[in-house]
Amino acid sequence: MSHPLDLNRRICIAPMMGWTNRHNRYFHRQLTRHAMTYAEMLAPEAIVRGNKQRWLRYSEGEHPVAFQLGGNDPKMLAAAARELERVGFDEINFNVGCPSKKGKSNPFGAHLIRHPQVVKACMQAMIEAVEIPVTIKTRLGVDEQESYDHLAEFVGLVKESGCRVFIVHARKAWLDGLSTRQNREVPPLRYDYVYRLKREFPELSVVLNGGVTEWDQAQAHLEHVDGVMVGRRAYKEPFWLAEVDRLFFQATEPDPSPPEVMRRCLPYVEAELAGGTPLREIVRHMVGLYRAAPAASAFRRHLAIEGHAKGAGTNVYLEAIRIAERLSRPGRAIIGRL
Ligand SMILES: Cc1cc2nc3c(=O)[nH]c(=O)nc-3n(C[C@H](O)[C@H](O)[C@H](O)COP(=O)(O)O)c2cc1C
Known part of the structure; x- marks a missing residue:
């Protein structure tokens, strides 16, 4: 299945804090010319008020590369987005999936799933601030809020911001009880929710994430969604990425050794x-x-x-x-x- 917005997101490499930094993204880019790469999450304040030189550094050789922001203040996010566009990032991704306990008092990441109006306002502010695509990475739900209807309601509202690309980690976050790490393993994967989302919102570009460890699994998901995002296996076994361009982007050169x-x-x-x-x-x-x-x-x-x-x-x-x-x-x- 293809979608014009999605051509370069058929295979994406997930944002992973402490892992997908600029050195790793450059290295991954030598394994695949085409997979979209995502930088780890950063608070917009670090860009707006912090050491820009440090946080915005990347190499021209990394493109196409998205930068991920996590936060809840539309003005701050918009200011950071402008800066990211100015220095040449190809996409801004908003993190609405991080299950960190820190997000409880001042909600960010997955905690924002309970605050869809805030998510919409953040997305709208960034979309108005820049020309490059602003996408979202979210989960199926949080805690007891785990039905498909909740997810569809969330997506239906957030899409009013103008967001057209939804990357969905196909499990909910269990904020009350599980650690960040357990939240990547324990809540069951529900790919059927993500497939249904694409069926019911065909105008959106839907990228599925979570638990993909073989390329034939990705091929099977691509029958239902526009893109697949891979995380842990790509980091731990980077040579796995050497096949991506041939398998998914019609590259004809031999895989690099x-x-x-x-x-x-x-x-x-x-x-x-x-x-x-x-x-x-x-x-x-x-x-x-x-x-x-x-x-x-x-x-x-x-x-x-x-x-x-x-x-x-x-x-x-x-x-x-x-x-x-x-x-x-x-x-x-x-x-x-x-
Ligand atoms: C070490 C580590 C750090 C992560 N940091 C982030 C992050 O900064 N932002 C984000 O959206 N997801 C983050 N994730 C979640 C991944 O992007 C992805 O959603 C998750 O690992 C599931 O995909 P996988 O099963 O292919 O690994 C992180 C995952 C790992 C393992």
């Missing part, structure tokens, strides 16, 4: 090292390139030990490429997640 991906990152690594970024900040995201291959422990060990040493430089990175080349040589046949 792990050493090829490492080589593609070399100019970035050199530039970052020259700018003072410690090597460990970059390579910590690469350790999973050969995640499940036991013979690749040398690669993992090298990145985890040498790559994390104080003052580690280009030589350490070049050695990691050499190890990756040895592992990927025909006959060794250790590629990615084998």
Whole structure:
């Protein structure tokens, strides 16, 4: 199923706090040219009043990239959105799914599901402030509010803001009782709710998220929705992403090999090292390139030990490429997640 708004969101890489930072997004971009990537959530105040240089930094090589905001103040969100558009982000995504306990007193994230008018006002303010798409990432519901009708009511109201793209983590958040982590596992996945949402709101672009760990599952979901967002598996086993362009975006080039991906990152690594970024900040995201291959422990060990040493430089990175080349040589046949 295709939708004009959705062409570049067929496969999305989820925002993950502490994980999908700029180094990881650049690395992922060497595995897939087309999947949309999402930056981790940030409060708009950090952009409007904080250290812009720090928070807005990204690389041209990351596009297409969305920035995720979490908050509840329409004016502040609109001001942050303008800044994000100015520096070149491709999309702004509003977080209405984070189950953090901190959102209880001053609601943000999933807590806002109980305040659909606030969500609508926030979305409207951002949509009026910028030309780039403003999308939402939400859940099926919260606590006892878990029926499809509640979800449809929420979406029906929020869509009045002009929002046309709904990314839905297909489980509710259980705010009273579960930790943030448990909230990614325990509430059951209800893909049928997300499919029904697309059926009943065909004018919207609906992206399904949660529990997708195989590309054939994503293909099956795409029979019902416009896009699929993947999170944990993409981070823990990044080489999984190497197939995306061929499977979902009609790319005809062969999938990149792990050493090829490492080589593609070399100019970035050199530039970052020259700018003072410690090597460990970059390579910590690469350790999973050969995640499940036991013979690749040398690669993992090298990145985890040498790559994390104080003052580690280009030589350490070049050695990691050499190890990756040895592992990927025909006959060794250790590629990615084998
Ligand atoms: C470490 C971690 C951090 C996360 N941070 C965010 C975040 O900042 N914003 C957000 O909307 N979702 C966040 N999530 C949720 C993911 O975006 C996604 O909805 C969830 O992991 C389900 O997808 P998956 O089953 O493919 O991993 C986070 C998930 C993880 C594992």
